[in-house]
Amino acid sequence: MTTRRKAYLAILLSPGALWLFVFFVLPTLLILIYSFLERRDGGGVIWNFGMAAYLKLFSPTNDSYINDFLIIFLRSFWWAFLTTVICLLISYPLAFYIARQPPSTRSFLLFLVMIPFWTNFLVRIYAWKFILNNNGLLNSILSAFNLPRLALINTPIAVLIGLVYVSLPFMVLPLYASIGKLDFSLIEAGLDLGANYFQVFRRIFFPLTMPGIIAGSVLVFIPVAGQYVVPTILGGGKVAMLGNILAQQFGPDLNWPFGSAISVVFMILLMMGILFYFRIEQEEAI
Amino acid sequence: MTTTTSVFYPSTAQIDDLLLSWGKRLLWLNMVMSFLFLYIPIVVLVAFSFNDSRLGARWEGFTLKWYGVMVSNESVLNALWNSLLVAVVSTIIATILGTMTALAMERFRFPMRKAYDGLLYLPIIIPDIVMGVSLLLFFALLLNGINTLFGLHGENAWRPGLGTVIIAHVAFNISFVTIVVRTSLKNFNKSLEEAAQDLGANEWITFRRVTLPLIIPGILGGALLAFTLSLDDFVITFFTTGPSGITLPLEVFGRIKRAISPEINAISTVMLLMSMVLIIVSQLVQKWRE
Incomplete structure (x- = not known):
């Protein structure tokens, strides 16, 4: 590379790299350091290194709001898994249907999937609160027909509906991308050679659309596991997820080392999960 | 008990056709349900921004006053x-x-x-x-x-x-x-x-x-x-x-x-x-x- 090209590279690369280093890499490292420090009353930290925050994570406490952190960890990951599975079950046939339409219908349906993706997140969650609330639309309709009211708001069901609702486009779009690329003559070939529909799906369709399934699952699972808005608005703080304990530590509780430790463990678990997932995919591919 | 003779045994091809037509209907149904799920909340939200009632979600008539507020x-x-x-x-x-x-x-x-x-x-x-x-x-x-x-x-x-x-x-x-x-x-x-x-x-x-x-x-x-x-x-x-x-x-x-x-x-x-x-x-x- 000539000196001039090196200079160009430095000019192009350094502003973005500097911004990412200072405002993304450093804060992430900082959270790792803070997780080994001690809490100071009224916010901030005392610069004494120790494992107190991590020990607290693995010992049940009698917090008024959140009783057992391990349960909330497990719940967050379990709900993220459930949401991913439900989204997959709805989106796979939907993406298949869209991919089999003539081009004009196809782009119209895809556009319909894209609109919620571009609309404001809070607005979409509020829409469900408006429907499920005790004095909300669903209960107005039910009582108009003299039916018993449903107490759905602040329950796990309400939270799961919200989680699936905000995640669905993230599953449909990557699935569509990989089903749309599929060569459908392979399926005819499979059927001609005597395979039944189930075998064709299991042996041809499923493996070939695996990249879409993986991409969609990662795009749904990670944000859901870290959700804060959905359990707060639709769960009313009664069904807490990881996001709620994190916000609690950095908000009212002012326990920064503990919040940092939760973040670090959360990140490690996510990374392990993703690596595990990609391993499975590679084995499937072989 | 003479009905046994008229029992209909479909061929494999007929089962396949049956499955296929039902599969297509289910695919269509899933598509319609998915879009209703995606859009009903948004439509309802917009509709009730014009509702002339402070409380709850009972329709009381059209108004623009909430935009004024x-x-x-x-x-x-x-x-x-x-x-x-x-x-x-x-x-x-x-x-x-x-x-x-x-x-x-x-x-x-x-x-x-x-x-x-x-x-x-x-x-x-x-x-x-x-x-x-x-x-x-x-x-x-x-x-x-x-x-x-x-x-x-x-x-x-x-x-x-x-x-x-x-x-x-x-x-x-x-x-x-x-x-x-x-x-x-x-x-x-x-x-x-x-x-x-x-x-x-x-x-x-x-x-x-x-x-x-x-x-x-x-x-x-x-x-x-x-x-x-x-x-x-x-x-x-x-x-x-x-x-x-x-x-x-x-x-x-x-x-x-x-x-x-x-x-x-x-x-x-x-x-x-x-x-x-x-x-x-x-x-x-x-x-x-x-």
């Missing part, structure tokens, strides 16, 4: 202004830095390029709440350091606010812009650039006259995505702002945590309209790119 609310207008300011400024910075990064990644080879490529994806993959709390810690430390160093206190002290929010939005938007611009850099013929350079144009002239005109749609696409993500963001803003920097999502969150009200429906409808404008513009940009 909204536009006369100082804090809503202030939050809207803050949101637009943050979105515009952070989009401009992120688009410039992201485009430069994309050019460096696609047109140069350098040590650690693969590692940097991975790092660029991290702000997208990492849950926004983790990024939010880590920035909260970082800004607390940084601002504290600056205030101590320059002896700033009271009125003059630096505090988290719109400035820190803009910095945070740029930090996650650089990656999104980079990805979109890289796609359009990959999609065009490099020989055009080489031809320009063979004809004696230097790097800058080549960029200005050849590369930039070709990737402008990609840059606009990236900017639109950044603008939408910035307007939409609640979590990272929540952890990086202060009392002076309330954006529209923060204002709305504070209200919907408490209750439902037709006024929030009206604000939501306006936010939906803003999204619609962005969708239409992005569709136009998409057409242009193709």
Whole structure:
């Protein structure tokens, strides 16, 4: 590379790299350091290194709001898994249907999937609160027909509906991308050679659309596991997820080392999960 | 018991046909149900912003008064202004830095390029709440350091606010812009650039006259995505702002945590309209790119 090209590279690369280093890499490292420090009353930290925050994570406490952190960890990951599975079950046939339409219908349906993706997140969650609330639309309709009211708001069901609702486009779009690329003559070939529909799906369709399934699952699972808005608005703080304990530590509780430790463990678990997932995919591919 | 003779034994082919026709019906049903699930809440939300009733969700007649209440609310207008300011400024910075990064990644080879490529994806993959709390810690430390160093206190002290929010939005938007611009850099013929350079144009002239005109749609696409993500963001803003920097999502969150009200429906409808404008513009940009 000539000196001039090196200079160009430095000019192009350094502003973005500097911004990412200072405002993304450093804060992430900082959270790792803070997780080994001690809490100071009224916010901030005392610069004494120790494992107190991590020990607290693995010992049940009698917090008024959140009783057992391990349960909330497990719940967050379990709900993220459930949401991913439900989204997959709805989106796979939907993406298949869209991919089999003539081009004009196809782009119209895809556009319909894209609109919620571009609309404001809070607005979409509020829409469900408006429907499920005790004095909300669903209960107005039910009582108009003299039916018993449903107490759905602040329950796990309400939270799961919200989680699936905000995640669905993230599953449909990557699935569509990989089903749309599929060569459908392979399926005819499979059927001609005597395979039944189930075998064709299991042996041809499923493996070939695996990249879409993986991409969609990662795009749904990670944000859901870290959700804060959905359990707060639709769960009313009664069904807490990881996001709620994190916000609690950095908000009212002012326990920064503990919040940092939760973040670090959360990140490690996510990374392990993703690596595990990609391993499975590679084995499937072989 | 003579019916046994008339029992119908379908052939395998007939079972297959039956399954296929039912499969098609189920696929169609699933499609209809999915779109109803996606759209009923939004339609209901908009419809009830015109409802002439303060309480609950019983239809009482058409009114525009909630829009009047909204536009006369100082804090809503202030939050809207803050949101637009943050979105515009952070989009401009992120688009410039992201485009430069994309050019460096696609047109140069350098040590650690693969590692940097991975790092660029991290702000997208990492849950926004983790990024939010880590920035909260970082800004607390940084601002504290600056205030101590320059002896700033009271009125003059630096505090988290719109400035820190803009910095945070740029930090996650650089990656999104980079990805979109890289796609359009990959999609065009490099020989055009080489031809320009063979004809004696230097790097800058080549960029200005050849590369930039070709990737402008990609840059606009990236900017639109950044603008939408910035307007939409609640979590990272929540952890990086202060009392002076309330954006529209923060204002709305504070209200919907408490209750439902037709006024929030009206604000939501306006936010939906803003999204619609962005969708239409992005569709136009998409057409242009193709």
